[in-house]
Amino acid sequence: MSEPEKTEPVREQQSVSQFFREAWSQALVKVGAAEDEASRVLEKAGELAGWGPEEVRKLAAEFTLRLQSQRKEVERSLDEGVRRGVARLRVPHRDDLEQLWRRLDRVSERIDALTAKRGKS
Numbered sequence: 001m002s003e004p005e006k007t008e009p010v011r012e013q014q015s016v017s018q019f020f021r022e023a024w025s026q027a028l029v030k031v032g033a034a035e036d037e038a039s040r041v042l043e044k045a046g047e048l049a050g051w052g053p054e055e056v057r058k059l060a061a062e063f064t065l066r067l068q069s070q071r072k073e074v075e076r077s078l079d080e081g082v083r084r085g086v087a088r089l090r091v092p093h094r095d096d097l098e099q100l101w102r103r104l105d106r107v108s109e110r111i112d113a114l115t116a117k118r119g120k121s
Contacts, residue, residue, distance in 0.1 A: 016091055020082055027078055035067050 042063055046056035092100075 016086075016089070020086075024078065024082070027074075031071055031074060035064075035071070038063065038067060 039060065042060055043056060046059065051059070
């Protein structure tokens, strides 16, 4: 098999992988932006409620802990969703593809040997 033919399934796998990486990156950016916005809202609420800086810091720390916990849960959910999605697509692993290419190379070598043997007969 020629090299371009071998790399086509790898390219497809890379584009699926790239898609999930980009989707994950965008999700994290959006979660980060939501956390920043929540922090700004909390500061404004503290100002409007007449809370002192210490009270705002205490509430911000509690809020941050809750956000971190929820973020971890969102990350776990996204990871699991990606795993389930990839499993449904039945995307082969790199090792599976490499094993398949090795087997095809061996078959190709056998065919070449048989063809050469027939040519000598």
